[in-house]
Amino acid sequence: MPEGHSVHRIALQFARHFVGERVTASSPQGRFAEGAALLDGRTMTQSRAAGKQLFLEFDQALYLRVHLGIYGAWDFAGSVGHDPVTRSSGGRMGQTGQHGVESDDDADAPGTVVDEHENSLASIGAPRRARLRMGEQSSTTEVLESFPAEPVGQVRARLLTTTAVADLRGPTACEVLDAAAVQEVVDRLGPDPLVDDAEVGEERMLERVRRRRVPIGLLLMDQSVVSGIGNVYRAELLFRARLDPHTPGASLPEEVVRELWRDWRYLLGVGVETGQMLTMDGLDEEAQRRARRSRADRHWVYKREGLPCRICGTHIVLELAAARKLYYCPSCQQ
Template sequence: MPEGHSIHRLARQFQDVFGGQRLEVSSPQGRFAAGAQLLTGHTMVEALAHGKQFFLRFDHGLFLHVHLGLYGAWSFGGDSTFTGSSSIGAPRRIGERESGAGQDDGQYSGPPAPVGAVRVRLVSEHGWADLRGATTCAAITAAEAGAVLDRLGPDPLHNRPGDREEFIGRLRRRKTPVALLMMDQSVLAGVGNIYRAEVLFRQAVDPWTPGSGIDVDTAGRLWDDSVRTMADGVRDGRIVTTPPSLWSGGGGLPRDADAHFVYKRQGLPCRACGTAVGVTEIGARKLYWCPGCQV
């Protein structure tokens, strides 16, 4: 599923193309018809992201709450004002690369006929956005949005005062392996399988160390590196955790094969020590790590 950097990029995109605009909200599929009726005709005031949770706040106090999950995706299209938008969501590619949205080169005449099971369609004067396949899609109150946020840990992409200390405390109170805690959204919001594997490698942390066995300095480094790598993901629209010195070829960002230290590199030599990168399953997800560096 999309990791936190993609959801923050999505929020920025919605703010850019729909912020302050009156939206027509519908549910071509029909599953969100009641929620659409509560939101349609109102102005989208703010787009918000926390971890993997996404919210659109409307002027009458209600929110559209979306969690894309494994299969959710947003697609966009419209006139020339939508040139900055891109489709985000399933199917995922290595590094969670986005695809460009469709712009109408001629006179924009409105959105096309819905294709597939479109749960929600948002339409403004200049463009549209379609949501398909999301795990969560609901019209909720401010109190209900607050309850969702209260269940989440700090988000490295907000990095607010006290967040670092909050993460350290939540991590070190648990005896669960750190590899699971890094993806526990109540401990750290927004980190998924790629960032989990890469940050643990970059900080040379044994994935099976219990949270209570992680010292304060190491826990702080895990937070700092999550902040750094996820901010890069927001900037680049991709997850790249390796330095340019390891990239082959020219140009800006690396090819997929050079973008990560351990993620999906099982059996290949570690870029640092040469040991074959390992893969196993933990918490029903694949974990990639270096048995030589992370001991």
């Protein structure tokens, strides 16, 4: 399912093209007809993400909550840009002082490969009348003959302005809430590095990890412990920390947990800016280009079961942990 960086990018896309606009809401599929009727004709006033949850606020304090789950995706069309992130001289969003990947400004965008689970690094710039998919399986664009195009497939919810349209397909959750209900959802979540104060979030994660004897490989996927981490980031964070995923949270030194939070804050910032889960640092120019084009060159251990570890040569192990695939190096992560 989409991890935290994708949901933050979707929130930014709505902020850029829908906030402040009067929205026509509908449910072409019909399953969200009542909720769409409540939102139809209202102005979107805010868009924000918390972990894997998206909250779109409308006037009179009504919210659309969306959790994409495994199969959900948003398709954007109309006058929308490929990159919702506004670059500034302030540096990378979420930057923590660690060395990251270089900008994609010089990448050969048309040749970029769109990998599963990730958004494309395709050409970012001038708005165009195109369909932009942001979600689990792919991010693709296609030129549209007219705007708005007819809904394609099972569209749960359609949000339309005079210049942009967003179609939602296959979400796990799609519901209209009031402010109190939204707060209840947020209160159940662990800290999100792009939402919570960095120091406060670090303390919250530290307390929630070290009070439990559950393996850290499971705790990082628990959205009540820390928000936004999925299978990819879980595997990569643990490898970068050289942590055995079976180590109980309560057994971890305080500084190790703090470093996990800081690294997650850094990687999430990279993911929001680039649209890809780039988890390998220190790459030369050619290696960076390969990483931007192919997931096989982007990660330390994720999806590399049976292949030699990039550090020690030991074969990467794949096992099931709470019915989810867990990748790790049994030598480096002892």
